[in-house]
Amino acid sequence: MSKASPVNAMITAVGHYVPDRVVDNKYFESFLDTNDLWIQTRTGIKERRYLDKDKPNSFMAIRAVNNLLQNRGISAEEIDVIIVCTVTPDMPYPSTACIVQDAIGAKNSWGFDLSAACSGFLFGINTGAKLIESGSYKKVLVVGSDKMTCISNFKDRNTCILFGDGAAAVLLEPTEDKEYGIIDSILHIDGSGGEFLYQPGGGSLHPASHETVDKDMHFVHQDGKAVFKVAVVGMADVSEEIVLKNNLKSEDIAYLVPHQANMRIITAAGERMKLPPEKVMINIHKYGNTTCATIPLCLSEYWHEGKIKKGDYLVLASFGAGYTWGSVLVRWAY
Ligand code: UT7
Numbered sequence: 001m002s003k004a005s006p007v008n009a010m011i012t013a014v015g016h017y018v019p020d021r022v023v024d025n026k027y028f029e030s031f032l033d034t035n036d037l038w039i040q041t042r043t044g045i046k047e048r049r050y051l052d053k054d055k056p057n058s059f060m061a062i063r064a065v066n067n068l069l070q071n072r073g074i075s076a077e078e079i080d081v082i083i084v085c086t087v088t089p090d091m092p093y094p095s096t097a098c099i100v101q102d103a104i105g106a107k108n109s110w111g112f113d114l115s116a117a118c119s120g121f122l123f124g125i126n127t128g129a130k131l132i133e134s135g136s137y138k139k140v141l142v143v144g145s146d147k148m149t150c151i152s153n154f155k156d157r158n159t160c161i162l163f164g165d166g167a168a169a170v171l172l173e174p175t176e177d178k179e180y181g182i183i184d185s186i187l188h189i190d191g192s193g194g195e196f197l198y199q200p201g202g203g204s205l206h207p208a209s210h211e212t213v214d215k216d217m218h219f220v221h222q223d224g225k226a227v228f229k230v231a232v233v234g235m236a237d238v239s240e241e242i243v244l245k246n247n248l249k250s251e252d253i254a255y256l257v258p259h260q261a262n263m264r265i266i267t268a269a270g271e272r273m274k275l276p277p278e279k280v281m282i283n284i285h286k287y288g289n290t291t292c293a294t295i296p297l298c299l300s301e302y303w304h305e306g307k308i309k310k311g312d313y314l315v316l317a318s319f320g321a322g323y324t325w326g327s328v329l330v331r332w333a334y
Pocket of ligand 1: 033034035038039042043118157158159161223224225226227228231260261262265289319320321
């Protein structure tokens with residue numbers, strides 16, 4: 001795709017952090033009418049990680065970023081912009097980006113939180129890439145971090161079994177070699193889907209009150225079947241579309257990197273792209289749905305395992321609340 005900018009944004013480092021506490025499916029059997037077999041068969045999840053109750057989301061984001069800085073071998077003072085993609089900020093304000101900035105000592109940066117639910121990381125990486133392409137910034141951190149346990153309703157078997165806590169980050173820097181980096185993106189929102197996946201309490205519509213707490217309004221509310229139907233088509237469509245739009249074939253794609261909400265949605269997207277299972281990045285079995293962290297967590301883990309090579313084409317794809325969905329084509333540059 002030809003772009004006016006003389007540079008592309010490329011990913012030059014990754015990092016991640018997951019809490020130590022592993023929670024398997026059997027954990028839920030003691031207090032909910034559910035079982036390991038149902039959860040594994042319907043979702044692909046075997047276990048997830050839970051952060052301690054007294055620790056905020058930024059605890060994970062800070063550690064993911066420090067891991068990234070160590071991998072890149074740079075100091076936090078070199079960072080220009082911090083974008084934290086999340087639905088579970090430590091608090092409405094200050095932004096979690098400010099909390100991360102202070103903790104890591106990124107004295108020369110500005111930044112903000114980005115809210116786009118499960119598509120947050122894709123919207124963040126696209127926004128970060130545009131900041132790099134503008135020529136104004138050289139090092140943009142894009143963090144996906146969510147403490148989903150703080151908005152999970154442990155009385156609702158339909159939702160609480162799905163989620164986990166985790167954080168991961170990528171660093172974007174410019175490259176003059178326009179064959180590499182963030183090559184293209186296709187992003188969408190459709191607010192008519194809002195009623196099927198939302199958190200009603202805690203915002204200006206229903207500020208926190210005894211009533212909102214009594215009615216469990218600060219938790220995730222999801223019509224799973226309704227979301228499943230659109231997600232399975234939406235994520236597959238947009239993954240296939242970006243490959244065709246860039247005149248690539250399935251054999252050219254090293255990995256599909258899908259949002260990890262349900263193994264059946266992931267498999268459908270991989271099949272539509274005619275990719276063998278080993279070319280689809282998966283971590284849902286270990287972490288469940290970590291919302292904004294799923295995609296960068298896959299990237300960071302696969303990179304640490306030496307499975308991503310320079311020149312690899314990756315298709316990042318997501319579908320989530322909003323509705324929000326999209327795909328980003330990346331050619332790995334290091
Ligand atoms: O990440 C953001 C985007 N979100 C998604 O992409 C999630 C999309 N949706 C899904 O992944 C799936 O719809 C779920 C995993 C949430 C649910 O799977 P499903 O196959 O769509 O199940 P269902 O909601 O249609 O429920 C089937 C049955 C129901 O029982 P009846 O009515 O058939 O008797 C549920 O009550 O399974 C029951 N059920 C459970 N049973 C055991 C629902 N949750 C559970 C559970 N354990 N945890």
